[in-house]
Structures are given as C-alpha cells and as structure tokens.
Amino acid sequence: MHHRNTIGGSARLRKALGTAAAVLGAASLASCTVFSTEVKNPNAVTEDAIATASAAAGSLVTGLYGAVNAAGNQLTGTSGAASDELTWVGSREYWNLLDVGDLGDPLNEYTDGQYPYVSQARWMANYVIPKLEGYDKTNSLRNRADLAQAYFLAATIYTLIGENYENFIISSDRVNNGDPVGENNMRVMFDSAIVYTGKGITVATALNNQPLRARLLGMQARAKWSKAVWATLRTPRGFPANPLINDAGANADAAAALAAFGNNGARYRFDVIAQNAGGWFSTGSEMNSRLEIRAGNRYIVPNAAGTRPVDGAAGIAMRDPITGTTDPVTLKNIDECCRLSSTVNVGWTASSAKEMLLILAEAALASGNTATFQQRINEIRAVDGLPEWTPASPVSARDILVHSRQVNLFLQARRLTDHYRFQIRADRWVSTRGNKPCFFPISYNERQQNPKAPQPAQDRPAACQ
Numbered sequence: 155m156h157h158r159n160t161i162g163g164s165a166r167l168r169k170a171l172g173t174a175a176a177v178l179g180a181a182s183l184a185s186c187t188v189f190s191t192e193v194k195n196p197n198a199v200t201e202d203a204i205a206t207a208s209a210a211a212g213s214l215v216t217g218l219y220g221a222v223n224a225a226g227n228q229l230t231g232t233s234g235a236a237s238d239e240l241t242w243v244g245s246r247e248y249w250n251l252l253d254v255g256d257l258g259d260p261l262n263e264y265t266d267g268q269y270p271y272v273s274q275a276r277w278m279a280n281y282v283i284p285k286l287e288g289y290d291k292t293n294s295l296r297n298r299a300d301l302a303q304a305y306f307l308a309a310t311i312y313t314l315i316g317e318n319y320e321n322f323i324i325s326s327d328r329v330n331n332g333d334p335v336g337e338n339n340m341r342v343m344f345d346s347a348i349v350y351t352g353k354g355i356t357v358a359t360a361l362n363n364q365p366l367r368a369r370l371l372g373m374q375a376r377a378k379w380s381k382a383v384w385a386t387l388r389t390p391r392g393f394p395a396n397p398l399i400n401d402a403g404a405n406a407d408a409a410a411a412l413a414a415f416g417n418n419g420a421r422y423r424f425d426v427i428a429q430n431a432g433g434w435f436s437t438g439s440e441m442n443s444r445l446e447i448r449a450g451n452r453y454i455v456p457n458a459a460g461t462r463p464v465d466g467a468a469g470i471a472m473r474d475p476i477t478g479t480t481d482p483v484t485l486k487n488i489d490e491c492c493r494l495s496s497t498v499n500v501g502w503t504a505s506s507a508k509e510m511l512l513i514l515a516e517a518a519l520a521s522g523n524t525a526t527f528q529q530r531i532n533e534i535r536a537v538d539g540l541p542e543w544t545p546a547s548p549v550s551a552r553d554i555l556v557h558s559r560q561v562n563l564f565l566q567a568r569r570l571t572d573h574y575r576f577q578i579r580a581d582r583w584v585s586t587r588g589n590k591p592c593f594f595p596i597s598y599n600e601r602q603q604n605p606k607a608p609q610p611a612q613d614r615p616a617a618c619q
Contacts, residue, residue, distance in 0.1 A: 208294035214282045215300045215307070221275040222307045223424045224433040228268035229318055229567045230502045231437030232594070235264075235447055237569040238580040243461050244446030253447075255580065255587025258320070258618020260598040260611060267434030269597035272315060276324060279308035283350075298357055302366045305354030306373060309347040310504050313377045316343030316384065318567060320593045320615040323600065323607060331604040334596060337615065338389070344381035348374060364414050369422040371411035372505030378404035379513050383571055387591040391617055397575035398520035405517050408510040419537045421506035426499040437565075438500030441492055449492040451581060453484055453564075463488055474540060475549040475557050482538045483561040491565055508534055508562045515558070519551055527551055534558055592618035 234240035235252040242249040248263040260266060283304050289295040315322050321340065325332025335342060351374035358366035382401040386394040412418075426438065440446045445461045448454070454463035455471050463469030472484040491500045515530035524545060531554055532542045543554050556576055560569065573580055574591040595618065601611035608615070 208289040208292075208296060211286055211289055211295055211300045212297070214285060215304050218275070218278050218282045218304060218307050219424075221271070221278045222311050223426065225268070225272040225275040225311060226314060226424055226502050226504065226567070227426055227437055227500075228264075228271060228433055228435060229314055230565050231435065231440060231447070232264050232268060233318055233567040233570050234437070234565050236580075237573055238450045238452050238582070239565055239569050240441070240447045241450045241582055242446065243448050243456075244440075244444060246446050249440075249446050253582045255583035256618075257587075257592050258595050258614035260595045260601060260614065264435060265594050266597040266599055269594075269600055271433035272311070272319075273323070273600070275311045276315060276322075279304070279311055279350075280324075283308055298361055299363055299366060302354045302357040302361070302363065302370065305350040305357070306366070306370050309350040309354070309370070309373045309377060312343045312347040312350070313373060313380060314567065316340055316347070316377075317380050317571065318594055319596075320617060321596050321608065323596060323604065326604065331606050333606045334608065337617070340388070341381055341384055344377045344384065347377040348381075351377065364416070365422075368411055368414035368416075368420070369505045371407050371414055372422065372507075372510060375404045375407035375411055375510060375513055376505060378407060380571075383575065387571065387574055388617075391590055393574060393577050393591070396520075398516055399513075400517040400520035404513055408513040411505070412507055412510045412514075415507040415510070418507045418511065418533055421503050421508070423501050423503045426501045428499065436498060436500075438491070438496065439498040441498075441500070442494055442496055443498045449488055454488055454492070463493060465493075469493075472561065475554060476541055476543060476547055481561055482540065484564070486538075487561070487564045503566050506562075508537065512555075512559055512562065516555060519555060524551065527555075531555070531558060534562060590617060 231240070232252060235242065235249055236255065236257050240253075242253040246263070251259060251262060252264065256262075257265070283301075286295060286301045286304050290298065290301055295301060319340065321334045321337045322343070323332050323334045351370050354370040355367060355374065358364075358370055378401055379399055382399045382404065386397065386399070426436070437447075441448055442462075448456065448460075448462050451471065453470070453472050455469050456462065457464050457469075467480045467485055470480045470485050470488060472481040473479065474481045490496060511530045511534045515527050515534070518524075518526035518530060528543060528545070531551075535542065535558075543549070543551075545551070547554070549557070556572065556578070559572055563569065570593075571591075572578065573588065579588055592615070595615050596607050598611050601607040601609060
C-alpha cells in the first residue's frame with residue numbers, strides 16, 4: 155500500500171513539476187519583453203551630447219590636463235636621460251641607449267612607448283578647444299577660465315613636441331592616416347602654440363585672472379624663444395657659432411609674464427598623482443621605485459649601490475660657481491624629484507618666473523648689455539639666497555648663464571638643447587653620438603601602423619644616423 159502510494163505520488167509530482175516548468179518557461183519568455191535590457195544609462199555621455207552640453211567643459215579640460223601631464227611626465231624622463239640630468243643604473247637597456255646619446259632609435263622602448271601619449275595629448279587639445287569655443291560663442295560656457303586653460307594646455311603640448319621631436323604626425327584622425335609635418339617644418343609647432351597662447355591671453359585678460367595670464371604669457375615667451383633656438387640648431391643642422399638668443403617677441407612676453415607672476419620664485423607646475431602618474435612609464439617610478447635611472451653624476455653623489463643620492467646635502471655634487479659650496483637650487487631639485495622620499499609621483503614645471511629672467515638675461519648678454527644681464531642673473535640668484543654675480547666674479551657671464559639654466563630648468567626637458575647650443579657634451583655620451591643636434595623620432599609603432607610615416611620603420615632620422 156505504501157509502495158503504491160509512493161509510485162502514484164511520484165507521478166503526480168512529475169506532472170505538477172512539468173506544469174510549473176511550462177509556466178516558468180512562458181514567464182521567462184515574456185520577461186524578455188517586459189524586462190528589456192535596452193535601457194539608457196544615465197551615466198553614459200555620448201560624443202554627440204558633448205557637442206552641445208556645456209556642462210562637459212570642466213571634465214574635458216580636466217581630461218586634457220591629464221593627457222598633457224602624462225606626456226610631459228614621460229618627456230622629462232627621456233629627455234633627462236638623453237642629457238646629463240639623469241643616468242641609467244638599472245637593467246633596462248633602452249635607458250642606457252638614451253644615456254649614451256642614442257636618441258634617434260625608433261625601436262627604443264621608452265621613446266616608442268611615450269609617442270602615443272604625446273600624440274594623444276596633441277589630438278585631445280584639438281578635440282577639446284573647438285568644443286569649448288562653441289560653448290563660448292553661444293554664451294553657455296559656465297567658466298571662461300576653462301577655455302583659457304585649454305589654450306594653455308594646447309600650447310604646452312605643441313611646444314613640447316617642437317622642442318623634443320625631429321618630426322611628428324598631427325594630421326591623422328581616428329580613421330585616416332596623416333602625413334608627417336616634416337623635419338624642416340617643425341617650427342609650425344611653435345607657431346600653433348603661439349596662436350593658442352594669444353587666444354588664451356585675451357580671455358585671461360578679460361577675466362582679470364593674473365595666474366592664468368602669467369602662465370600663458372610664460373608659455374608664449376617659451377614658444378617664441380624655443381622657435382628661435384630651433385632655427386639655430388636645425389636650419390642648417392649644426393652647432394651655432396653664436397648660440398645666444400635675443401628674440402624681441404620672447405623678450406616682451408617674458409617681461410610681461412614676469413610682471414604677471416609677481417614673484418621671482420613663482421612657477422606653474424603639473425602635479426602628478428596616482429591617477430595620472432604617467433603613461434607607458436612614470437619618470438618618478440623609474441627613479442624612485444624601479445631604480446632604473448637616477449640623477450646624473452654632475453648633480454649628485456650616489457650611494458654605495460649607485461642607485462640614488464646620498465641623503466641630505468652630502469648627496470649633492472653640484473657646486474655654486476661663485477661660493478664653491480653646495481648648490482642650494484640643486485639640493486631643492488633633488489629633494490623634490492629624485493630621492494626615495496620624493497615618492498613616485500614627481501611633478502614637472504612648465505613655466506616659471508625664473509625662466510623668464512633667464513630669457514631676459516640671455517638677451518641682454520647677446521646684445522652686450524652687461525648691466526641688465528647682471529641685474530637679471532642676480533634676481534634669479536636672490537630667490538635662493540645666493541650672493542650676486544659681478545663682472546669681477548671668478549666665473550664668466552656666459553658660464554654663469556649656462557650654470558643658471560642648468561640648475562633652474564632641471565628636469566623640464568630643456569637641457570638637451572643647451573648641450574647642443576653651448577657644445578657641452580653629456581658625461582655619458584659615446585664618441586659617435588651628440589656630434590650634431592638630434593631629437594626624438596616618430597616611433598616605430600606609429601610607422602608600422604601609418605604607411606605615410608617615415609619608412610623603413612626601424613630607420614633613424616638622418617640627423618641621428
């Protein structure tokens with residue numbers, strides 16, 4: 155009896171389960187229509203929406219800042235390694251190749267890796283600015299300072315490209331490959347930068363925003379000055395008999411920027427944090443974590459392992475040429491960038507009052523105006539409590555200028571051109587390198603993907619053979 159009831163119960167259970175499965179199946183099919191997954195995400199922002207949504211302006215400029223920051227972070231590292239500022243002490247051979255003066259190899263892991271980040275920053279500048287200009291024309295831009303900052307960031311990346319690259323591609327879009335600018339035409343990078351700073355200065359002046367105006371004027375002075383340097387080194391290619399720059403436009407902008415800064419120690423610095431610590435690599439991480447590179451021997455006294463500076467002032471090799479004592483500018487620089495305590499998030503300076511004073515000092519020296527040269531150099535030295543230079547000092551005017559540039563523009567991607575201009579070889583360059591001005595090439599990966607780029611993909615630029 156019990157056995158028959160079990161069998162009968164099982165049959166009824168199977169029937170009930172079958173009915174339930176059918177009902178659930180039908181419900182499931184119905185749910186595909188009732189509970190559609192094709193819903194709008196309120197957090198999604200489409201590109202079409204950005205075209206008219208001026209609320210996106212702040213986010214666009216923040217993104218552009220991050221892109222330019224990543225590019226500059228990497229360029230200060232590769233340019234520093236190619237000069238005497240940084241030296242290779244680790245295991246990555248491509249840092250060593252830069253250290254010995256081989257800048258032109260498209261296959262170099264670090265210059266190849268940084269190129270798309272530099273290119274991305276340039277592309278993003280040209281994407282963001284038309285958007286903000288459109289908002290501005292319709293009077294929907296909430297903060298016009300965002301537009302001025304975008305102009306500054308665009309000018310910064312264009313100037314960095316002009317200073318550091320043999321050639322570059324700016325005409326590619328997201329679909330079609332573009333032609334390179336051409337080695338003989340790279341001055342247009344500075345021309346573009348100057349257009350952007352000019353527009354930014356107009357906005358900043360209208361807003362009476364002095365900090366914005368100061369950094370825009372400073373970048374404009376830098377772009378004009380670097381364009382003049384470009385002409386002395388690349389047209390024709392070689393070392394100039396008279397390397398001193400005296401450019402009227404750069405001088406005027408430097409004087410205006412200096413007044414706007416209002417403090418000879420003022421600077422505009424890109425802050426590096428964990429969220430934007432680099433791209434292909436982070437210069438701070440390569441120095442202070444991976445121990446692949448460190449400050450060069452002209453600047454520091456290394457520890458026993460050779461991987462970083464000795465602690466404190468004892469770790470500074472650079473001497474002030476007038477006092478003969480530890481150079482205080484270098485001590486500050488090394489504390490800020492190149493010790494374990496500096497962390498891996500090392501910022502970089504794009505514009506400063508000291509650079510404006512250096513431009514004006516060099517112009518005065520070029521024109522034979524010793525009194526003005528002395529005034530400007532001593533204004534720089536006073537910032538760090540150093541005694542004045544005079545024509546009777548144990549160091550010449552030219553040498554104090556070179557020294558002042560070396561320590562006050564440290565790790566700002568500026569030293570390489572001074573090696574070439576003043577024919578001061580980096581301490582690690584081999585005899586076959588540094589014999590004529592050579593800068594970074596279009597990368598190997600870019601050449602592989604873009605048939606309009608220089609070919610064969612692995613070949614160095616002519617100036618870097």
